[in-house]
Amino acid sequence: MSDLSAARTATERRNRWLLLSPALLILIFAAAGPLLIVVVYSFLTPGDYGGVKPEFSWNAWFSVVMERDFFTEELTFADAHLSIFWRSLKLSLMTTVAAFVFGFPTAYFIATRPKRSRDAWMLLIMIPFWTNLLIRTFAIMELIRAEGTVNTLLLWLGIIDAPIQMLFTEFSIMLGMVYVYLPLMVLPIYASMERFDFSLVEAGYDLYATRWKVLTKVIFPLVKPGVIAGSILVFVPCLGAYVTPRVLGGGKNLMLGNLIELQFGQGRNWPLGAALSLTLLAIVMVALLFYVRAAGQEGEKSHG
Amino acid sequence: MAKPFDIRKQTGFTPLAILCFVLLYLPIILLVVYSFNAGSSIALWEGFSLRWYASAWENEAVQAATIRSVVIASAASALATTAAVLAALATTRVKPWRGQGAVFAMINQPLMVPEIVTAVSLLIFFAMIKVQTGYTGLWYLILAHAAFCIPFAYMPIRARLQGMDLTLEQAASDLYATPWQTFRRITLPQLFPGILAGAMLAFVISLDDVVITEFVKSAGQDTLPTYMLGQLRRNITPEVNAISTALLAASIILVVAFFFLSRTRK
Numbered sequence: 204m205s206d207l208s209a210a211r212t213a214t215e216r217r218n219r220w221l222l223l224s225p226a227l228l229i230l231i232f233a234a235a236g237p238l239l240i241v242v243v244y245s246f247l248t249p250g251d252y253g254g255v256k257p258e259f260s261w262n263a264w265f266s267v268v269m270e271r272d273f274f275t276e277e278l279t280f281a282d283a284h285l286s287i288f289w290r291s292l293k294l295s296l297m298t299t300v301a302a303f304v305f306g307f308p309t310a311y312f313i314a315t316r317p318k319r320s321r322d323a324w325m326l327l328i329m330i331p332f333w334t335n336l337l338i339r340t341f342a343i344m345e346l347i348r349a350e351g352t353v354n355t356l357l358l359w360l361g362i363i364d365a366p367i368q369m370l371f372t373e374f375s376i377m378l379g380m381v382y383v384y385l386p387l388m389v390l391p392i393y394a395s396m397e398r399f400d401f402s403l404v405e406a407g408y409d410l411y412a413t414r415w416k417v418l419t420k421v422i423f424p425l426v427k428p429g430v431i432a433g434s435i436l437v438f439v440p441c442l443g444a445y446v447t448p449r450v451l452g453g454g455k456n457l458m459l460g461n462l463i464e465l466q467f468g469q470g471r472n473w474p475l476g477a478a479l480s481l482t483l484l485a486i487v488m489v490a491l492l493f494y495v496r497a498a499g500q501e502g503e504k505s506h507g
Numbered sequence: 508m509a510k511p512f513d514i515r516k517q518t519g520f521t522p523l524a525i526l527c528f529v530l531l532y533l534p535i536i537l538l539v540v541y542s543f544n545a546g547s548s549i550a551l552w553e554g555f556s557l558r559w560y561a562s563a564w565e566n567e568a569v570q571a572a573t574i575r576s577v578v579i580a581s582a583a584s585a586l587a588t589t590a591a592v593l594a595a596l597a598t599t600r601v602k603p604w605r606g607q608g609a610v611f612a613m614i615n616q617p618l619m620v621p622e623i624v625t626a627v628s629l630l631i632f633f634a635m636i637k638v639q640t641g642y643t644g645l646w647y648l649i650l651a652h653a654a655f656c657i658p659f660a661y662m663p664i665r666a667r668l669q670g671m672d673l674t675l676e677q678a679a680s681d682l683y684a685t686p687w688q689t690f691r692r693i694t695l696p697q698l699f700p701g702i703l704a705g706a707m708l709a710f711v712i713s714l715d716d717v718v719i720t721e722f723v724k725s726a727g728q729d730t731l732p733t734y735m736l737g738q739l740r741r742n743i744t745p746e747v748n749a750i751s752t753a754l755l756a757a758s759i760i761l762v763v764a765f766f767f768l769s770r771t772r773k
Contacts, residue, residue: 216604222597223610226590226657230613233654237628238620244631254634305527308517312524315515326766331531333762335715337732338751342534345541345549345743352537355550385531404514418517443621445718450739460623460718467630467722477631480624487621 245477253471263474267482284462284479291459294373295441298380299388302437303430305381306388310429311422313389314396325393332386340450343379344370371453379447384440388433395429396422428497435494439487459483535755542748549745559749569750572734576714579645579730583652584660584709590653591660591705592698599668617655625655626722633723643725651723652713659712660705663769667701704768707761715758 245263247255270281313324331339346352347369354366369375399422407417423430445460452458457465459479466476542560546553563569594614598607617625633647675697679689717732724733731754738747 219597219601219604222593226594226661227610227613229586229590229650229654230616230657233629233650234616234620234625235613237632238624240632240635241624241628305523305530308520308523309527311517311520322770326763327528328531329766330759330762331535333711334535334755334758335717335732335751337715337717337735338538338755339535341735341747341751342538345538345748346534348550350548350550352550382530382534385527401514408512408514414517440621443623445623445626446736450736460621463623463627464722467627473631476627480627483621484624487619491619 241477241480245474245481247474249472249474251471253467253473255473260474263472263478266475267478287457287459287462290373290456291442294377294380294458295438295444298377298384298441299434299438301377301381302385302388303434306385306433307392307430310389310392310396313393314399321397325390328386328389336383337446337450339383340379340447343375343382344450347375347378370451371455373452373456375451376444376448376456376458379451380441380444383447384437387436387440391432391436392426392429395426395432399425431497432494435490435497439490442486442490443483538748539752539755541745542752544745544748547744549743549748559745560753563746563749563753566746568729568734569731572729572731575645575728576730576732579648579652580710580713582649583656583713584706586649586653587656587709588660588664588702588706591657591664591709592702594657595661595664595668596694599665600671600673614661615658618658622655622718626719629719630722637725645728647723647725648720648728648730651719652716655716655719656709656712660709663704663708663765664698664701666769667698667704671697700768704765707765707768711758711761711765714754 244255246259246261248258248260248262250256266281267284268281269278271278309328313321313328316324344351348354349366349368349370351370353369354363357363358366403421403425404417407421412420443460444458445464448456448458448461452461460483463476463479463483466472466479470476541549541552543555543557544551544553545556545558594610598610629647629651633651636647637643671694676689676693679693680686684692715732716730717736720730721733721736724730729737731750735747735750
């Protein structure tokens with residue numbers, strides 16, 4: 204009997220791995236495996252025309268934050284890299300805050316609609332999200348170009364005499380990222396608001412709370428897990444953004460993604476590109492861990 | 508008479524939300540409107556015309572990129588959906604087993620790792636293979652797309668499978684159906700809306716990809732999005748708007764269909 208059940212579990216296990224093998228093979232070949240090669244490359248010496256030489260070196264990791272003066276061998280911080288790191292962090296944070304300012308009221312608005320129409324409102328939020336990111340970035344570009352819609356309108360109205368330079372600034376990158384990633388903020392906030400019990404708000408008003416107090420002391424604490432989730436979901440892709448800063452930043456306002464690309468193009472320093480990629484990955488993983496912990500706490504609360 | 512006190516109202520929230528919806532759609536609507544512009548400006552309206560659609564249609568580079576995009580998206584979504592169905596069968600409605608967490612992490616890995624990092628790692632890895640084998644065909648792009656499409660295909664299929672009733676399959680086995688017959692006649696037909704939804708999502712995701720394609724493609728392998736990215740350096744005409752509008756229409760149709768397919772689960 205026990206032989207039979209042992210044989211059965213063995214068959215089950217074999218079938219399971221057989222079923223999983225196509226997905227795992229594709230993922231190992233075109234996702235996980237290549238990532239390990241990046242780790243190896245980050246410890247090698249750059250080749251003369253791109254690629255690498257098989258010589259071990261710490262240089263790539265070293266030059267992520269430091270640089271050695273070519274003549275005096277003096278060590279300094281790599282200002283160019285650090286300023287790009289700083290810009291990436293700053294713009295990602297500002298984008299997250301802006302997405303919250305617009306996303307929170309929008310999620311609240313949808314969650315307070317009649318039940319039947321909520322799905323339709325959410326579909327309206329999700330449609331832009333599932334359409335091409337490049338096209339949406341493009342739409343923003345056409346809007347704010349010197350000869351774009353906004354400037355043409357303002358000129359025609361006589362509010363300005365000369366077009367305002369909006370494109371190719373940090374502002375335009377941020378605008379683009381808010382536009383592109385806003386649905387990622389609305390979605391989780393809405394998910395936690397949908398289950399919100401409005402009798403709690405009523406209790407708040409019965410106890411003479413103002414609208415502001417109800418919002419900050421009753422509603423916000425209960426939907427906070429959704430806010431955290433939304434913030435992480437916006438912050439993480441902003442950090443790794445490549446298309447938006449390339450299209451709207453105009454080559455001057457690089458972000459991390461563009462700095463990484465440079466190492467594989469003009470820079471011809473593949474190991475440095477590999478080390479920068481892994482640095483980005485590490486920052487993202489820390490943010491995701493934070494998210495998993497916050498999500499775990501939410502789970503505990505809803506059980507308690 | 509004063510309005511009744513609405514406990515759900517928060518001052519300023521509704522206008523902000525409406526503004527949000529307007530801002531979300533205004534740029535896209537303008538982009539679509541100017542694709543029909545008779546003039547070559549993207550800000551001055553000079554009358555209705557389909558000339559930019561005609562010029563995009565006749566542009567050989569656009570034709571080639573469109574065909575390439577569709578070929579890659581079809582092959583990648585077919586691969587990803589097949590792999591996702593099998594993986595969903597192995598991971599849903601079963602007792603927890605050792606290594607489950609690791610498998611989930613693998614499947615979701617493309618969602619967690621920033622696209623630029625995946626792109627760089629594929630560039631490095633495929634460059635090695637290209638040097639070794641000399642093969643520079645479309646399969647690199649197809650496999651790369653299949654990998655990041657797997658989680659998107661997997662999610663709706665798994666959701667559908669979880670909501671499915673086990674008793675029908677048990678009844679089939681009780682009536683001496685073989686496991687294959689049960690799968691073919693009972694499981695697969697019930698699972699079909701989920702599979703279709705997963706395949707459509709995978710197709711859209713592949714069709715829209717820019718970053719990974721930009722890094723993995725060999726010379727002359729532009730897809731529609733990377734072709735458009737390349738056009739940005741030149742003077743922009745409404746032709747790009749026309750291409751964008753066509754691509755937008757395709758995505759929106761598929762996404763709305765996906766929405767309704769994955770919702771009818773009662």
